[in-house]
Amino acid sequence: MATQLPSTLRLLDRSNDIESQPILYAFALEELLCRAIGKSTPPILHIWRHPRAFVMGLRDSRLPGAALADEWLRKQGYDTAVRNSGGAAVPLDAGVINISLLLPKEAGDMEHRKDFDLMVGLIREVMASITDRIDQGEIIGSFCPGEFDLSIGGRKFCGIAQRRQQLAISVQAFIIVEGRGEEKAALARDFYERAAVSATKQDYPIVVQESMSSLAECLQLPLTTEQFVEQLRQVMNSQGIQLAQAEEIAGYPGDSEIEDMIKLLKDRYAIST
Numbered sequence: 001m002a003t004q005l006p007s008t009l010r011l012l013d014r015s016n017d018i019e020s021q022p023i024l025y026a027f028a029l030e031e032l033l034c035r036a037i038g039k040s041t042p043p044i045l046h047i048w049r050h051p052r053a054f055v056m057g058l059r060d061s062r063l064p065g066a067a068l069a070d071e072w073l074r075k076q077g078y079d080t081a082v083r084n085s086g087g088a089a090v091p092l093d094a095g096v097i098n099i100s101l102l103l104p105k106e107a108g109d110m111e112h113r114k115d116f117d118l119m120v121g122l123i124r125e126v127m128a129s130i131t132d133r134i135d136q137g138e139i140i141g142s143f144c145p146g147e148f149d150l151s152i153g154g155r156k157f158c159g160i161a162q163r164r165q166q167l168a169i170s171v172q173a174f175i176i177v178e179g180r181g182e183e184k185a186a187l188a189r190d191f192y193e194r195a196a197v198s199a200t201k202q203d204y205p206i207v208v209q210e211s212m213s214s215l216a217e218c219l220q221l222p223l224t225t226e227q228f229v230e231q232l233r234q235v236m237n238s239q240g241i242q243l244a245q246a247e248e249i250a251g252y253p254g255d256s257e258i259e260d261m262i263k264l265l266k267d268r269y270a271i272s273t
Contacts, residue, residue, distance in 0.1 A: 003121035003235075006103070008042040010244040011236050015047045015229050018094055023053040023079040026098065028261035029253065030163070030170050031084070033102050036251030038167030044102040044249065045236065047229060050092045053079040054187070057088040057144070060195065061271045063204060069195035070271055082269040085172055087161035088144045088205055091187045095179035095214065097225050099123075099232070101171040105164070112162055112169075116148045119160050119171045123150060126232045131219055141208030143188035144174075155213035157181065177225045181212035 014026075026048045033044055054073050060066060061082040073080050078091075092098070101119055124134050131152065139149045139156040150158035157177075163170040176184065189207040196204050216223040233243065246252045253261075 003118065003125050005045075005101075005118075005122070005236075005239060005241065006043045007240065009236075009241050010042050010044050010249055011047075011233065011241055012044050012246070012249065013047045013229065013233070013243055015049050015097065015225065018049045018051050021050075022262065023050050023055060023081045023092070024262045024265055025258065026050070026100075027081070027083055027085075028258050028265055030100055030102060030172075031265070032253040032257055032261055033251070034163070034165050034168035034170055036253070037102055037104050038165060039251065041249065041251035043104060044100075045241070046100040046102060047232065048098050048100075049094055049096065049225065050079070050098075051094050052077055053081070053092040054191065055090050055092060056080065056082045056271075057086070058082065058084075058269065060089045060191075060204065061269065063192075063195040063199050063272075064197040065195045066271045069191050072194055073191065081265075082271060083161075083163075084265060084269055085161045085163035085170065087146060087159060089188050089191060090144050090159065090174050091184040092174065093179065093184075095177055095225060097175045097177050097228055099173050099175065101169075103169050103171070105167060105169045107166055112164070115162060115169055115171045116160055119173050120148060120150065122235070123158060123173065123175065126228070126235050127215075129231070130221070130223070139211050141206065141211035143185060143205060143207050143212065145205050152213070152215075152218035155181065155218055156211055157213055157215050157218055175228065176212070176214040177223060177228045178216045179214050181214050181217060182209040185209040185212040
């Protein structure tokens with residue numbers, strides 16, 4: 001059964017633009033697009049990647065050793081940031097596809113499950129021609145654990161978070177398509193070992209390497225990010241949703257607006273010291 005997306009949805013594919021922008025660029029862009037969607041801009045499905053980043057959740061950024069852990073990551077060449085959506089820390093590289101559904105919402109609408117369900121349905125539909133074995137439910141030991149974790153054979157490959165504004169919402173999923181999930185889990189575990197210090201175990205996830213996997217590993221297939229994006233685009237095309245360039249999207253922010261929002265996000269969600 002096809003996932004029912006808004007007929008006015010526009011597809012914004014930035015998955016090949018992975019070298020030139022800081023990690024906060026995607027979050028700043030989505031923050032501004034959601035503000036525009038709350039007015040007159042149509043809903044958007046945003047696809048993006050980053051070559052080497054580590055994105056913390058708000059709770060992660062308040063851990064006693066977060067600043068030292070952040071410095072440790074940066075010395076290894078990771079671009080780091082604190083995101084303004086829910087969830088915990090997530091390592092990103094070119095083998096991870098990020099997709100965000102940017103949708104309008106009614107003022108006062110607090111029912112979030114339907115939006116998570118929409119993203120889960122979309123990912124299952126994208127993968128339907130390859131597998132029907134995708135499970136939903138929290139994977140203990142994974143990084144960024146939550147009720148809407150997606151897994152195959154007990155190993156998580158996808159996590160989903162939300163950012164809600166007054167009149168718009170961003171449902172954000174990271175999908176580990178290729179590469180080694182255990183390596184990303186090891187990085188998250190090492191981050192928490194440095195960041196947690198005196199924090200209690202209830203304040204951060206206890207990451208187990210074997211809990212994470214890529215889709216390629218789960219399915220034992222040579223699946224690539226390019227193939228995943230192509231399959232996603234075919235699903236969109238089947239519903240009459242076409243690719244749109246930035247200049248074709250009404251209300252798309254300019255470079256200076258995005259730069260200002262990046263600065264605002266850095267200042268507002270700075271790591272505790």
